[in-house]
Amino acid sequence: MANMVNLTIDGKPVTAPAGTLLIDAARQAGIDIPAFCYYEGFSVQAACRMCLVEIEKMPKLQPACAMPVAEGMVVHTDTPKVAEARKSTLEFLLTNHPLDCPVCDKGGECELQDMTFRYGLGESRFVEIKHHADEKQWSPLVFYDPARCILCYRCIRVCDEGLGVAALGLSYRGVAAEIIPNKGDHLECDECGWCIDVCPVGALTSGTYRYKSRPWEMNYVSAVCTHCSNGCKTTLSVRNGEIIRANNRDRSGLNGEFLCVKGRFAFDFVHSSERLQSPLIRKNGKLEPASWSEALKAAAGRMRESIERNGRIAVIGSTRTTNEENYYLQKFARQGLRTSHIDHHRSGDLITLLDALGGRADALAATGDLYTCDAALVLGADLAQQQPMLAVQLRANWRHHQMAMYVISEGPAREDQYAARSLRAAAGSETERLEELRDELKARKNLVVLYGASVKGDAVRRLVQFGDSLGIPVKYVCLVDYANSRGAMDMGLLPHLGPGYRPVEIPGMHLDAMMEAADLDLIWVVGANPLKGGRRFAAQNAFVIVQELFLTETAAQADIVLPAMSLYEKNGTVTNVCGEVQRTKAGPKVMGTKSDLEIMGLLAAQLGLELGVPLPDKVFEEIRRAVPGYGVPLAVIATGGAAQTKAAAGAPGLEAQPELVRSAGDTLFTSGTLGKYSRKLNEVMEAPGRLFQLQVP
């Protein structure tokens, strides 16, 4: 164990590892020392002077955030001298702080308000004229008010140290000091909005949330972000049935306070005016609104016909529906519709990895491993673009523990900024350069390997062989695109593998084959858009049933369209890229929609199928029992935690079908169907200037 240090804080004996900051040691002991500029995980500033405490044998008050614990130190945080210091610091801060509370977004959740109530003076004696500078808009999403800014420098640090984007800086001096954006008068950055949430006051405010609400007027719903596969917790703030903002200020989940632009702002697709709110049935060549009972009856009826005449039925599942829905869908397809033609858009070759690992479930990395590993190797991916939360974890690991990063990719990646080695290789040929890194990797204590969609099939086998030959513990992350891409595979939305990767007796057609098959009788598409870009099913006469949020290309070609709910509107679980399953809770309800599980339940009832109770909790119980690797502790899931599943390899000789693996190639500012309908996401792309610049040194 590290050197432990014994000290006394407010009469309480405290023990902490050597090197711990006094403010952290105090917090661990339950003693709260107030601070504005101190932010755990980022460099120490000691600028706000709120954390000054009395330490015996030191004449001046000392900042607890800059003081490492020392053996025998005696600290007092509640003396009159300390109280006086806190009062005066707040008094100083309030001299130039504008009296904006009534119109400031931060009112009610403002750290300055909270601190003033707790530690401040009751009266103001400042009668001079306050220093003022006008509010500025730096981007569609970020506003900055210099007058309110208390210059704690948190925003600069999260952007520079946390993300490596460094879009914010400090200019001028004295009271005129201001935060400035990288382009002088506007920001060109990732638009993640972390700066807004980290700001203790209302200096940085959200362009989407301005003037809309007070924090106590909203309900807070704990959801998992519906965009990329990282599984960030996003707390939806819902008012009058509408999501007004999303953030993660309670630091729950895997992502702490971090969210990318999608997690924080791209929720507005939920309330888009283009949401389907009524079933549609094609009559006389045109899609006409219909009632739910009419549409369900028609859909179930057509399914029954197909089953009875042994027509070929294809089922295309989703990368953004819950595990419960995926599990239920494949059960419906296999047991109800008696078809094996079931697939989804696969974006990562996990199957070859599982086969190559031969059942070593412990060789799959959890998100936490990215923060603690000694070395990381990224092949064929620009993490900051496609897996932003993973990028932040790895970067924090490098900052705090000097983790060694290695990159092999086609183009430059933001990880190049701090990588020990960075190699370029054309997509698909990344593994050919692995040998060049052997010596350096061998010398590390352990390794986490992350690979993108261009590494598939034999390349994955070569990768695992390489990992095995290093002689150090190696864990893998197969990068996939979407919120439940991993769950779609785990739950068996595959033609040849059932839930938990158990091979089915008679495999069916994969997605490409389904597109080419001319003799399909029925095509059931749930939350997917295979006809994107004007493609067509070869089976011109097939009856198409689509469950979707918007009138996508696929829905526009359907015979029956059933309006579904997004992840933010329903309960259920999703599995992130590292195999961690988390529960997401229902936020608002959009009139006229039903969850995919409910729709399937109603269809099953009409068909007289016994597939189990179509409620998320019930289905999850079955998943825990029946799906290998999903026997996770319910207490963890129920209390909002993340539990890592142990995806086991199935029987030897898992057929991979790597040619089916294709990434959608989304960036920070695109997100498949959902991103298309998010006005905020598109506004940000269309704002002036190149909004995303690769930070290549």
Next chain:
Amino acid sequence: MKETLLSPPHPLEKRVLTRRFEYPRTEPVWIDEYLATGGYEAIRKALAMEPEAIVEEVKKSALRGRGGAGFPTGMKWSFVDRKSPKPKYVVVNADEGEPGTCKDRILMGYDPHRLIEGVLIGARAIGACRGWVYIRGEYREYIEIMDRAIEEAYARGFLGASVCGSGWEFHLSTHTGAGSYECGEETALLESLEGKRGNPRLKPPFPATSGAFQCPTILNNVETYCAVPDIILNGGEWYASLGTPRNGGTRLVCLSGHIERPGVYEVPLGMNLLTIINEIGGGVWKGRKLKAVIPGGSSSPVLKADECDIPADYDSLAKAGSMLGSGATVVLDETTDMTKVLARLMKFYAHESCGWCIPCREGTTWLKKITARLEEGIGSERDLATIDQISQNMLGRTFCPLGDAAAMPAMAIVRKFRDEILDRIRQAEMFAPAPGTQPLAVL
């Protein structure tokens, strides 16, 4: 320099650092003259000494930092770990930002090689390979003089690949400041030297451990380095004996204000302050009476006339509630408006505050606003209490000593000249605001 900056010498002066400055010279002592008058002998002697012995000699001399803090120089140099694998650096603080201070410009302007020699000896003591002279940007002329002197030194082998043929490599160059008083603070200076914003750094680590570019560094004032060659040549004990115990040697005092003979004079540590003012400076000008003295630069608390009969060294000034500081002695006569002095000083500190920490950024601004209002005559007794409390809330709580530098003079003036300021305000209160207008402040 077209005119001389020197003052006619006074018999009470003890000219050690300024021994080459014969009045009224206008040209610097270039290298030939420097060599002809015993220049670069000290570094030759130092090259033959053990580095530890050099530090010992400086410790014995009781030389204390002449920039303002007065920290014992030998002790500062001894904190550098000579065995560290990192390169070591020497930095000269020629920012000379403290208002009233004008001695470093004279030292660089007239005897630049003395500074180079002092730097070389310091570099030898800690095993440094590189040094910088950080000169405030406003001193364009002196930057050019230093540059030329450095060129001369390179040409004659006193800088470069083999200093004096010893095989030891040392490089020196000037670095220009950009208009910040805070960059006279050692860690802010290092930040500026590294091309960053002039914000101070957390201490510890101190520059001796982690200074320029995170390497062990010694950082001293121009005058401090200039004293070193004579310490090496004549011994530390000799230098110490010129002053008082623990306050060794001579110092340059910058006399300015309401005085007959303003100028820079070299006096032994411990000479009586009134003697300096009345004998060397010729006394208060125009036959007026002394009202107050700012003894060591604007950051040093003002002394009333009856408090000035004290020896001028670090310890005695500290005992009197002020500080010797940079030696900038500003003399104020009986006609001085202390409210105006206060307002002008506070305006300076508010302008120079770097803005990093709350108490200084907001405190100096608040002080500026109150004192500006008092200068207008609008105020009340409560404002004096507020100024005092603001100052006390800044003292010891700021990130760097600039907060203290603003707070201490403010407290001294409002306490020592309270009645004068109150009179000022009450006089002005007789002028009521015109009908129909709002008063500026609610009192």
